[in-house]
Amino acid sequence: MSATENPASGDLSGAYRAVWRWHFYAGVLVMPFLMLLALTGGLYLFKDEIDQTVYRSLIQVPARAAQADPDAWAAAAAQAGGGRAANVLLPAARDQAVRVRVDRADGSQRTVFVDPHTARVTGVTAYGGVTETIKRLHSLSLFGPAMNLVVEIVAGWAVILFATGLYLWWPRGRAGVAVLAPRTGDARRRPFWRDLHALTGFYVGGVVLFLAVTGMPWSAVWGDRFLNLMRESGLGRPPAPAAASAWSHAKPHDTPAGVGWTMEHAVMPGPMAHDPSLGRVVATADAGGLPRPYIVNIPQSPDLAWTVARQTRRAEDARTLYVDGQTGAVRADIRWSQFGVGAKAFEWGVAVHQGLQYGQINRIVMLLGCVGVWVLAISGLVMWWKRRPPSLSRARLGQVRLGAPPAPPGPRVRAAVLGIVIPLSILYPLTGLSLIAALSLDWAMRRLRARSVIA
Template sequence: MTDIPRGTAVPKAEPAASNTYFIAWRWHFYAGLYVIPFLTMLALTGLMMLWVSWSSGIGSERLAVTPSGDLLPASTLQATAEAAVPGATAFHYLEPLAADRVAIVAVAADGVKTGVALDPYSGEVLRSFDWQAGWYDWLSVIHGTLMLGVTGDRMIEIAASLGLIMIATGIYLHWPRGQSGWRGALVPRLSARGRSWWKSLHGVLGFWVSALLVVFLVSGLSWSGVWGEKFVQAWNTFPAEKYAPPPSEAVAVAAGEATHDMAMHEMPMSDDVHAKMNHGAEKEVPWTLEQAPMPASGSLAGTAAIDGAPDLDSVVGFARALGFDGRFQVALPDGPEGVWTVSHDSASNDGPGAGSDRTLHLDRYTGNVLADIRYADYSPYAKAMAWGVAFHEGDLGVWNLVLNTLFCLSVVFLTVSGLVMWWKRRPDRAGRLAAPPRSPERSLWKGAAVLVVILSALFPLAGAAIVAAWLLDLTLLRLMPGLKRAVS
């Protein structure tokens, strides 16, 4: 497809291939009208979240300390943190990232949650901060909901779904044709001028990052409220029937007993689901567990582990004996039926990969293990999501940080270059949007109708948006020719 000089008439399509090209171009253009603002926002907020996370982590967890002797008991750190905030009660403990990093205890008083960073060797309070209310958390709310709650989530889900259409049509538009071949598809023509220069860079860069963009959009969509929550997440939620773990040598060693028979009692379930453990907009619970019900304390169910009612020291010691290495988190019981939860997972940035994901629930009265859920227990899609989230958040190492940074900058360039190409193609004083021309071959739109049906089945909100635009074209725009011309 040759470039069209600004202000000149668009040539009519001739063969069927050209007709298909015009259809793909129009889909790419109109989808872009909605997608570009959201894609730009997602790239910019994602880039900022990436670097905030790498520079500071959760609150002040990257603060350095000088190792000196043995670590203080976790209960001592808990008492110090509670004393630092009058009337506060601890609800969360974070094991230090490394031997030379702080421990974090989160406390709550009068509905206000505060994180307290402590030297794990001396117990000195190094800093207090608003829990889950920093720059990362603020950016996360924008990134996930535009600060509009459910409405924002649905708007972003539509944009991400239509973004997949833009990728498919963009690849079709840039696919090598004629004399340019694969070199023209993979290497930009830096010698070009004007709109041709922008088009070459836009097409080549889009071609290279399209696979990554699919990964980011699909992993993001898997958190969304309709396609994610109602479809793929619901189908891949970890089954509560598998909670009670079989006796294991690790549990026997940690508890100091030779054998452990599973108690013949039905596992009681709480009315809460794991998603309640997320703090604000943060997605800290493994994706496959968010909709799974929490087990409840107060029965003889589970496998014997800690002798008697656990406290923070015994839970932390038990976790270390089981092999929880580096940073792990302990959520203290919430209410009479609450459980102790020990977790190490990629969704919370606890480690460099998803293979070591593990979530452990213990009865607050008996110390029995009620659930021991590991990466190996995830469904295939949940395993892919665990790695996808870690990759999405840049948790797999410096290479991941660099790659995601370049990717976010590339997405911003794609959105900007798309707008520049439109502006350069748009005739002077056109008084209209100057969309790509319609294909004169009307029968080809039957294929588009089939595509809408498929999209509606796979991504309901994208299908609904396309149907809404089609109905608008059939009704309001036909009654208002001036408006129809403006958007044509």
């Protein structure tokens, strides 16, 4: 969203320019990241279609009634992948291969496709293939674990962008504010781009805000702390059944896949398994009425129950079994009804975020949000280009102006900005720390400009 050309005069004009200034800086700071997140997020909405297109020859197998021994799947995958079978995804369709994640001694992982009817390996790829790379780009984890902190900061600043943009667009009795459509069709004029920017923000800003907020559970700092709060308050993970051991936090090599945000890292200690069997656990899951597709997690530690998680589209269909690998006995059967209200809210948010909860319309709305981010970025860049400062490239350090509105004085002005930014910074601490850094940089640049003027 963007400012209009003629905000009201007086104190409101000063407050308006101050909010506009920080809207500008927030955009400069996070838009490149938001564009990457929107691009990769938009692609990940079509994960199934991408996998089917790229790996069709590995996925498709002749449909048959007979099924080979699941332990033979794991053995064939371990040999082909050169490591240990860590989990197995069983598809819903008979004409699709099972996918086995193989963990190798050097720390790398592979996905091995195995025909479930013959236990024949149909192919091996890097773990997760193309869509896993897209996912790691989306979380920035491809560039190192610390980059997850950047995602959290960006998500917080995206909320600030939405709040300041809404403040700037809000008519407040002003004339000349586009409400339904851009007021001019001349793309050569700045008002067209200003209205396009504002209206795109108005129509899809709520979706972008939703994506930013519902993406927070995956963040390293805020997500972990909020998950702990949900557990301790009883609003999240259900307690372990009385007949089973209490939950334990999984070590990295035993972290179960496919269990969702609420049960993430939750494992259940049990009796030592001397002869565990994938076939036995699969038979238990099928007999228990767990619909496919589901993931069977094979623990490396012999004293842990096997985790079997249904791969759902709707949050309320979630179900996770904890099965004794030695006997096939079910130690825990965790369902949606057992989740706390906080866990339900966030599981629902995650399912909507991924475009799954409400089918095709859900995916289309999320895709529009991703496209909207690019429209906002491009229109904002065009507006800046049309009002950029002259001789920007020849300016000395103390004279650099990026084109942001000058900082107006006055306590009412500062209150307008702080009233929007500070509450969000308290809610998202990493965003607050980045705000302090931005304020310090802004203060330093103003001091440099003031000294250059005096000189």
